[in-house]
Amino acid sequence: MPWSDPGGNGNKNDNNPWGRRPNSQKPAFDIQRITQELKKLGGIFGPGGGRGGGPKMNYRWLHRLPFLVMAILILFWIASGVYVVGPDEEGIVLRFGKEVGVVQPGLHYRLPFPFERVYLPKVAQSRRLVLGYSGAADSMNPGMMLTADENVVDVRFSVQYRITNPSHYLFATTNPGQLIAYCAESAMREVVGRSKMDDLLTTGRGAMEQQARQITQRLLDRYQAGVHIDALRLLDVGPPKAVQPAFTDVTAAREDMERLRNEAQAYASAVIPKSKGEAAAMITNAEAYKQQVVDHAKGDSARFTDILQAYEKNPKVVSERMYLQTMQNILSHTRKVIVEGKERPVIHLHLPTAGGSPTDSIFAAPAVSMAPPMAPTVSPVSPSVSGAKS
Numbered sequence: 001m002p003w004s005d006p007g008g009n010g011n012k013n014d015n016n017p018w019g020r021r022p023n024s025q026k027p028a029f030d031i032q033r034i035t036q037e038l039k040k041l042g043g044i045f046g047p048g049g050g051r052g053g054g055p056k057m058n059y060r061w062l063h064r065l066p067f068l069v070m071a072i073l074i075l076f077w078i079a080s081g082v083y084v085v086g087p088d089e090e091g092i093v094l095r096f097g098k099e100v101g102v103v104q105p106g107l108h109y110r111l112p113f114p115f116e117r118v119y120l121p122k123v124a125q126s127r128r129l130v131l132g133y134s135g136a137a138d139s140m141n142p143g144m145m146l147t148a149d150e151n152v153v154d155v156r157f158s159v160q161y162r163i164t165n166p167s168h169y170l171f172a173t174t175n176p177g178q179l180i181a182y183c184a185e186s187a188m189r190e191v192v193g194r195s196k197m198d199d200l201l202t203t204g205r206g207a208m209e210q211q212a213r214q215i216t217q218r219l220l221d222r223y224q225a226g227v228h229i230d231a232l233r234l235l236d237v238g239p240p241k242a243v244q245p246a247f248t249d250v251t252a253a254r255e256d257m258e259r260l261r262n263e264a265q266a267y268a269s270a271v272i273p274k275s276k277g278e279a280a281a282m283i284t285n286a287e288a289y290k291q292q293v294v295d296h297a298k299g300d301s302a303r304f305t306d307i308l309q310a311y312e313k314n315p316k317v318v319s320e321r322m323y324l325q326t327m328q329n330i331l332s333h334t335r336k337v338i339v340e341g342k343e344r345p346v347i348h349l350h351l352p353t354a355g356g357s358p359t360d361s362i363f364a365a366p367a368v369s370m371a372p373p374m375a376p377t378v379s380p381v382s383p384s385v386s387g388a389k390s
Helices: 031-045 060-079 166-171 176-193 197-201 205-222 241-313 315-331 358-363 383-389
Strands: 082-085 091-095 098-103 106-109 116-119 127-132 144-146 152-163 227-238 336-339 346-349 367-369
Touching: 091 166, 098 166, 127 176, 127 227, 144 176, 152 176, 152 205, 176 205, 176 227, 197 205, 197 227, 197 241, 205 227, 241 315
Parallel strands: none
Antiparallel strands: 082 106, 091 098, 091 116, 127 152, 144 152, 152 227, 336 346, 346 367
């Protein structure tokens, strides 16, 4: 019998077996209403047409969901092969652990993991290692070295290097920095062992740095480390603490020596340019004199050539002309004597000479010689000469 039958239990006023009245308030949680709302919401996934005309959910898209998710993951996996090489980097591409190429700065693509991997070492970056004595009282201190004169020194130095071959740098050794440190320390011990302590503390540091750098580079090239040592600098070289005061005096003397050397170099810098200027002026004057002499000689040579050409055309005229010019040059610097004729006095004319004054020759009385009369001598004069005089 249903619970709503009034005669079922003799209760005429309450049809609900739980004692509620028919007009009592409905509960807040209505399962039927929630079910209807879920059916409406499920209708967005497929067309309606369920039982009672309500929306019906389409489950076919759920079969495609795993493929959609897989496609998205595959796209992300493929896109993970895009990478960028910086301007100070080089890319080393490995395919299944084997090097297949070196790429330059820019945007590139590789096969996604696990097929290919890319290492990007910074080849343009200068790296620095500080090695040697660290200041700790340790008997195994790597900076404690023995010199050629059997003295112990504490050495602290730095190594600056850069990558030249990324492939060798990455794969030639498991720890490139440790390899560089071992090679540098070995080279420094070799150089210190061949040097004396005074040289290390005074003037031999520059040569020691150069030798240690070269030895370190040779060792690294032998191991194919793929790096280049740009510089190796000594940061601190000092004796043990027990003899530190005595070596402090040596350091002071070295500083005085450097100061005096700098003063001498400054003086030389002031004197040498002045001397070079004076030497340049003397050279310029000598060059000018040389050019003058050469030009004069060339002029004489050209004049002689002209006379020679004229002589070849008319030897007689040229010879007489040269004779007259020569006599004119000779007689212009000698005393003249004029003889008018037989039994005539000899007149000496004091004409001006090269060293005399023309005034004295003009106002001086002519000297008359009382030599005995001589027979007149007539020198034959060639017609050409007479004609030239006329």
